[in-house]
Amino acid sequence: MRLRNAWVFGAALAVSVAACGGGQDKSSTAAAPAGAPAGQKVDTATAGTVQGAVALDGTAPKNEPIKMNADPVCVKENKTPQFQETYTVSSDGKSLGNVFVYVKDGLGNYVYDPPTGSATIDQKECRYHPHVFGMRVGQTLDIINSDPTLHNIHALPKNNAEFNTGQPIQGMKTTHVFTAKEIMVPFKCDVHGWMNAYVGVLDHPYYAVTKDDGKFQLKDLPPGTYTIEAWHEKFGAQTQSVTLGASETKDVNFSFKPAAATTTN
């Protein structure tokens, strides 16, 4: 009889735990925008734009010089002194480039057309081009070695599978597909320690990377309330909330202070 009671108690406990879990799922679903039912595509007729700029409030630290003399080919490819691209700023020093801006939250369950082309990262003149970029989950990443020297491209993601691919021959091209969204996936070349890049992998198309002028645009956003995040490799990330009406264009501006730079050893 005691054993039977124990089974009943255990079953009741299991049901109650499952019920608690179900409740959490429901609340998560409820957080999605009302206008984003599952499987619906974005109506471009009512879509708007979020645009803005990333400013630098202060003086950017100097980029670290790069010594390429460990590889004669890299020296030959670069006649002028080389520096890291950590702090890419406008000529007046007030705008910040290489900032990855994207919609972090608020899109709900929209579905998007699969990306048509592939993203590309090129190893040229012993640097990665581009230094910061974005791509979609499931999109093909073309990895190219344009240098007449060896490179390995080593991705260090946390949500995706780590990979390290050698490209010893100039003109080699390999591909990779990320299967999960991740902000950000660092790349490094273990041969040339100064080479590094970052890719933001998203399950939607609303992302941009600022140029030297700090400007960005996120087009074709459906009406809704969104969290926009701006990420910089040293200054960290900032978020802002914006509500976009039908066919509206809203400005969202970010400002980073150099003192916020994270140190790495």
Place this chain on the structure above:
Amino acid sequence: MADGTIHQPFSHQPLAIEMLHKFAKFLAACTVLLILAGSLVTSHDAGLSVPDWPTSYGWNMFTFPPSMWVANIFYEHGHRLIGSSVGFLTIVLAGWLWIAEPRRWLRWFGVAALGAVIAQGVLGGLTVKYFLPPAVSTAHAGLAEIFFCMTVAIALFTSPGWNTRAPNASPNQRDSVVDDSSLRALATATTVAIFCQILVGATMRHTGAGLAIPDFPLMFGHLVPDHWNAGIALHFTHRAGALIVAAMVLMTSIAIWLKHTDRVELGQPALLLIIFIIVQATLGALTVLSRRDPWINSLHVVGGAIVLTTSLVISLRTWRAKFDRIEPLRRDRARSAQSALDGPVRPVGGDPQSARIPANLDVDLGTTAQRGGA
């Protein structure tokens, strides 16, 4: 010799044994180079600069064009080549021991060294295949020290000094080798402590905690860190461990100098150990102050290995008397030599009753070595 006894029955080792000893020393020296190469790989963050294993960018390791050994590949590929060479030399040493060495346990010890270097190669490959997981990388570093200890031990076991009575020992002097249990315990504990300290250092190194405490000699401006995390705790443990190891080294050396003043085979390495530990502490401090300069950092790793093996040599010599009980060299080979059966004998080592050496054993050794084909 008039009474038929000899004081240094092993002073004239057969040529094959002498060559074997020299070869073992050569292997130990090559292992130092290998440890330096390995530490340079980590110091330059070059562990994954050759992304495939056992091939190198698709080439066979030994045909990988030198023109491609650029930047960090030089360190990683160089480490692989030196490692392969040490592996090959270890095969030769194990084979040589198997053929020429009369002590069975030492023959098997050579096989164990070969197994260790093979395991070390596999661990090295796993570090590449699995993107330098700290546990595997630390095991790779730890096994490197163990293998180095094995090569040094083999060099010691095959040395004339190991197999020779003290020159001034009388025929019936029991203490022709040191048999001091307290020194034995202290020296062994010191060696174990050094090895543990190296493991902590390797863990610190492979988890990126080398500069978790960025200043020296203070720690965040204090004698003890004012805040903690896993990296700081690990780094602090390594610094505290250095003090403990230094104290133990000092105690061992003082014990040797006080109790065994006339024992050169202990006194000399004890002095060297003190010198090495000072150099090693200096290199450790400079590693922090230079913000982990790759060469200083790597020399610190090599210094640790040298401190460890110096202490190991002292420890093994304090255990020398115990080896008389397991070494069949004298007894078995003496028994197997027909001519030795009638020769006069004398007590040796720590057990004068059980171990007896025929007077003409040096001749017997030479005969046996030739028979072994060495």
